[in-house]
Amino acid sequence: MLARRIIPCLDVKDGMVVKGVQFRNHRVMGDIEELAERYRDWGADELVFYDITASPDGREVDHGWVERVARRINIPFCVAGGIRSVRSAGMVLNAGADKISVNTPALENPGLIDELAEAFGSQCVVVGVDSLQTETGYTVKQYTGDPDRMTDARRDTGQWMREAQDRGAGEFVLNCMNQDGVKRGYDVDQLKLMRQSLTVPLIASGGAGTVQHFIDVFQQADVDGALAATVFHSGEIEIPGLKADLARAGIPIRQEQQP
Amino acid sequence: MNVVMVDSGGANIGSVVYALERLGVKARLSADPELIQAAERVILPGVGAAAEGMRRLGEHGLVELIPRLRQPVLGICLGMQLMFQGSAEGATDCLGVFQGRAGLLPDDPDHRVPHMGWNGLRFPRSCPLFQGVEQGSHVYFVHSYALPVTDDIVAVADHGIEFGAAAWRDNFYATQFHPERSAWVGERILKNFLELPCS
Numbered sequence: 001m002l003a004r005r006i007i008p009c010l011d012v013k014d015g016m017v018v019k020g021v022q023f024r025n026h027r028v029m030g031d032i033e034e035l036a037e038r039y040r041d042w043g044a045d046e047l048v049f050y051d052i053t054a055s056p057d058g059r060e061v062d063h064g065w066v067e068r069v070a071r072r073i074n075i076p077f078c079v080a081g082g083i084r085s086v087r088s089a090g091m092v093l094n095a096g097a098d099k100i101s102v103n104t105p106a107l108e109n110p111g112l113i114d115e116l117a118e119a120f121g122s123q124c125v126v127v128g129v130d131s132l133q134t135e136t137g138y139t140v141k142q143y144t145g146d147p148d149r150m151t152d153a154r155r156d157t158g159q160w161m162r163e164a165q166d167r168g169a170g171e172f173v174l175n176c177m178n179q180d181g182v183k184r185g186y187d188v189d190q191l192k193l194m195r196q197s198l199t200v201p202l203i204a205s206g207g208a209g210t211v212q213h214f215i216d217v218f219q220q221a222d223v224d225g226a227l228a229a230t231v232f233h234s235g236e237i238e239i240p241g242l243k244a245d246l247a248r249a250g251i252p253i254r255q256e257q258q259p
Numbered sequence: 260m261n262v263v264m265v266d267s268g269g270a271n272i273g274s275v276v277y278a279l280e281r282l283g284v285k286a287r288l289s290a291d292p293e294l295i296q297a298a299e300r301v302i303l304p305g306v307g308a309a310a311e312g313m314r315r316l317g318e319h320g321l322v323e324l325i326p327r328l329r330q331p332v333l334g335i336c337l338g339m340q341l342m343f344q345g346s347a348e349g350a351t352d353c354l355g356v357f358q359g360r361a362g363l364l365p366d367d368p369d370h371r372v373p374h375m376g377w378n379g380l381r382f383p384r385s386c387p388l389f390q391g392v393e394q395g396s397h398v399y400f401v402h403s404y405a406l407p408v409t410d411d412i413v414a415v416a417d418h419g420i421e422f423g424a425a426a427w428r429d430n431f432y433a434t435q436f437h438p439e440r441s442a443w444v445g446e447r448i449l450k451n452f453l454e455l456p457c458s
Contacts, residue, residue, distance in 0.1 A: 001417060002370075003377040003397055040442070045377055071277045076399055076440045096273040098401075098440065121307065123373045123401045170373065201371060224376065254377040254397035258443050 003254040004218050004246070005045040005225030006239060007203060008232045010035055012051045012081070015065060019229055026052075029233045032065050033072055039232070040073045042239040045254055047073070048101070048173065048227060050128075051081030070096020078126055080173075084112070086119045093120060101126035101173060104142045107153045107160075110167060117168025122200070127169040131157040131190065132177045138190055141177060157190075158197055165200055172198065173227060175205040183209025183231070191221035203227050211242055215249045260453060262286040263298035265325075267305050267315045267338075275304050275335065278439035282450055290319040299330055300453060305337030309361070309404070310349035312341050326356050331455045332431050339426065339433035340404060348404050356431045357411045359423075361404040370419030373403045378416045378424075378436075386413035386427045388434075388451050398424070398434075398441040398448075405435060 010017045010032065017035050018026040029035065032049070039047055049069070066079055079092045080101035089100045100120075106112050106127055116125045130144040138157035143149040153160070161172055174194055176187035186207045195202050201224035204217045208228035217226050231237040246253045264275060266288045279286045286302065287294065295301055303325065305312050316322050325332065325342075334342045345352045346361040366372035377397040382389055400416070406423035408415055414425035416435075426433045432452060438445035 001379065002374070003379075005376055067273070070274055071280065074278060074281070074440065074442050074446055076437075094273060096277060098274070123375055123403075171375070199366070199368075199371060201375060224371075256396055256442065256444055259447075 001252045003252045007046045007048055007225050007227040008039045008044050009048045009227045009229045012049050019233055033068055036069050036073050040075055041258055044239055046075060047077040049079050066092055066095040066097050080128055086115050089116055099124050099126050101128045103128035107142045113164055113167040113169055122168045122170030125169055126171045127164045128173045129161060130175045130177055158194060161194055161198060165198055171201040173203040173205050179207030185213040186217040188216055188220045191223055195222050211245045218251045260284050261298050262300040263295050264288045264302045264304055266290040267312055272304055275439045278449055292320055292324050301328055301332045303334040303338035308348060309340055309346040309351040312337050313351055313353060326354050329430060333452050334433035336437060339435050342433050343406055346404055357426050357428055359407050359409045361406050364403060364405050365419055374418045375401050380414045380416055380424055382414050384413060387455055388432050388448055390451050391447055392444055396444045398436040398444055400436045402435060
């Protein structure tokens, strides 16, 4: 049976891992390769690296660190941020990343998803979605790496995800912005709604604060993976213990440890 | 050790090379029949579509060569599928080292395709590739097509249906999963492959 995935997210800014609260006030957490290795040893199933400075500045990710990470770790990882073309995606994949993730560039040019899926296969193409709950429903935000440029993408979250799936997205990371960084739990209602209308894997993001939040999102929203940053970086939740608790709750999980 | 990775094109060959480097082996990427024949170990990686993979092997005269190799050969992911008789993907005839043809995995709401992520292995019989690997160990899969469970299958996984996760016949080994991305379990499998006795 396919295991549910635990995915630490490392926000990368200027070559360091950082973390902000609701996308603001970024603090340096540490060195990219060191943190990648630490999470590998703790039993992370996959890593996501978001270069949060890349999209707003119009820059692409620095490929040097991608290859260094690929040389060091033996688990899959995804790179997001500043990937705007088949060419830049190809460079990141050739440097050793298993997947690339697009967010704002796909909103600006939805055809990019088709091009990436055609060039590399849907299994490499993750679409990241930053979704905000408003009075009228769930709506997509863009340029979320920069609070001064963040705008409403004028798209309904569910409609956008279905369009992206039709264009060839192989997986989604749905970041529920109302929850991000505030540790009150994943947005189970929104995730469950989106899960039911999609056929490709869905990764929950935003809001993890306790072990129970992970149990809830897997049991209630049926997501394929749960992504978190702060609780893992701070050590509030340790992955081996989290996985043992998930297994005890009956959730299929990978628990093999380094011998 | 002289390890040659067959250069069948496609992205993400790097992660296999890096995994071998972590085991102290510098693999050479080549499509040269002479270098492949002279290698102590041959790895047939592959990402992408079956027809394109076979076309590339044909261009370099490798379709006849690979089934005749005598040293340990390991096919990974698409490389495994290419070692069977054929694939439903583009109705492609393949190398025919193993019996059977790859078919598309059936999808349903509980078993999404591509089959992507960590799944457990069951070993119907023992194989040197899995020495020291426990039943139920998780490895990393990314694929939409899969092999039926035949006599050549030495590891099985379940994604709605049971399918062949690894095959072994004589000096030929193959894994549907990615040992290079399967953490310590994958590292053990690659190490086992490198330590196989030469025939």
